[in-house]
Amino acid sequence: MATSLGTRASPNQTLGLFRLSLNFLKSFSTSSASPSASASASASASASRKPKRRKKKNLFEVVQFLPNWGIGYHMAKTHWTNVSYEITKINLYKDGKHGKAWGIAHKDGLPVADAPKKISGVHKRCWRYIPGLIKSIENKPKSENAPTAEVQAA
Numbered sequence: 001m002a003t004s005l006g007t008r009a010s011p012n013q014t015l016g017l018f019r020l021s022l023n024f025l026k027s028f029s030t031s032s033a034s035p036s037a038s039a040s041a042s043a044s045a046s047a048s049r050k051p052k053r054r055k056k057k058n059l060f061e062v063v064q065f066l067p068n069w070g071i072g073y074h075m076a077k078t079h080w081t082n083v084s085y086e087i088t089k090i091n092l093y094k095d096g097k098h099g100k101a102w103g104i105a106h107k108d109g110l111p112v113a114d115a116p117k118k119i120s121g122v123h124k125r126c127w128r129y130i131p132g133l134i135k136s137i138e139n140k141p142k143s144e145n146a147p148t149a150e151v152q153a154a
Contacts, residue, residue: 055125056078056125056126056127057125057127058097058098058122058123058124058125058127059075059101059119059122059123059127060090060092060096060097060098060099060101060122061097061127062075062127062128062129063075063087063090063129064096066129069087069090069092070087070090070129071087071088071089071090072086072087072088073086073087073129073130074086074087074106074129074130075087075103075127075128075129075130076127076128076130077121077124077126077127077128078126078127078128079126082107082108082109083105083106083107084105084106084130085101085103085104085105085106085119086103086104086106086111087101087102087103087119088102088103088104088116089101089102089103089116090102098123099122100118100122101118101119101122102116102117102118102119103116103117103119104116104117105117
């Protein structure tokens with residue numbers, strides 16, 4: 001019985017010594033890798049100091065903060081010049097970031113067509129709100145009410 005305990009102890013001891021030797025080797029491998037790890041840590045620290053590039057938004061992410069989901073407001077792609085769409089209708093999917101949109105195309109602030117058409121590329125991440133162009137829905141009643149106000153004053 002004593003011999004069987006001795007034989008059992010010896011494989012456990014050899015296994016323990018094997019683990020110790022592996023840990024010893026790992027400590028050398030990590031200590032030699034630590035200068036490169038510190039170099040990579042400093043590289044990642046310098047990378048974190050750079051300002052992160054802001055993710056551009058698709059049409060629905062732009063209009064979600066406007067009143068009535070941007071209906072009546074002007075939107076344009078970032079690379080367009082003097083061209084925009086006045087949003088007339090939006091169909092949203094459940095997530096609120098995808099869907100379909102219709103609008104009236106405007107060039108130099110004037111409508112190109114009377115009928116709205118489906119806006120293509122609404123899911124591309126290049127849309128922006130045009131704050132300078134006022135909603136044409138608001139402009140029409142004001143222009144009609146302005147002469148009546150002058151007539152009443154006279």
